[in-house]
Amino acid sequence: MISLTSPVRTRAHGWPAGIKLAALAVATFALFLIHDLWIMAAAFAASLGLYALPGWRFFRAGMERLKVLWPFLAILGVWHVVTATYDEGAEILLRLLTTVGLANLVTMTTALSDMIAVIRWLATPLRRVGLNTRAMELAIALVIRILPTLIDNGQRLSDACRARSPRRPGWRVVVPFTLLALDDAEHLADALRARGGFLENKET
Incomplete structure (x- = not known):
């Protein structure tokens, strides 16, 4: 998770934090079970669509926070180019972008106090x-x-x-x-x- 709550109000802000965190856990688990490059690309495109739904301001704020991933993406990309494992590299990069992007969506639409309340209940x-x-x-x-x-x-x-x-x-x-x-x-x-x-x- 990267960002704090977004100043742009969306419908997801009103959803229970527990449901969003549970959905994030299920989605992350499912993404690690997927090894088809096209399905992974579709999941990444769907995550971008979720950012775009609330409007350009929300989309830009989300993408700005994801910029922190670029050094890691560059290192992984160079490694897989050197080792000629292009498909595997593309799959890993898409999985990283999608999972972190979804986690970022949760923090952008969920108050920190609500997430801590869920963690406290689980503990x-x-x-x-x-x-x-x-x-x-x-x-x-x-x-x-x-x-x-x-x-x-x-x-x-x-x-x-x-x-x-x-x-x-x-x-x-x-x-x-x-x-x-x-x-x-x-x-x-x-x-x-x-x-x-x-x-x-x-x-x-």
């Missing part, structure tokens, strides 16, 4: 045997929340590098990006400790 049996599930719930929420911020930070670093040099940023932004991510993580950890960390509220 009820673990709490009954004495396990603290708050850390898991919070970790999932943080991943969904922080990933877009990390992407934006990386884009700003790349833009700053281009403004100072005609060369492509490439690997030059890896170290400052890593340091920036660690700094953000440290501030986040301090904020969590200030609010009690992962301790369960004894009154609930």
Whole structure:
């Protein structure tokens, strides 16, 4: 999952989060069972159609968030060209785009609090045997929340590098990006400790 809730209101925003997450799980499982390139291409086209249904603004926002996949797609594409496994490579690339695209659709049309509520309900049996599930719930929420911020930070670093040099940023932004991510993580950890960390509220 990549993006936060879309500002463009769609019909899917009103659907129960549990149903959307269950449908996503079933679709993802089914996509990994499919090994026909044409069916995979049709599934990818269908996912693009789902992005297009709410209108151009929603479609553009969704595609913008999926840009983070391009480095992985490029690496996979080069590998399968070098190894001459073109059909297998196309199948893997289409599966990756479709599964991540569908997951992105769910986060764009579902409030984070609703998804956490579903996860908390699914973790009820673990709490009954004495396990603290708050850390898991919070970790999932943080991943969904922080990933877009990390992407934006990386884009700003790349833009700053281009403004100072005609060369492509490439690997030059890896170290400052890593340091920036660690700094953000440290501030986040301090904020969590200030609010009690992962301790369960004894009154609930």
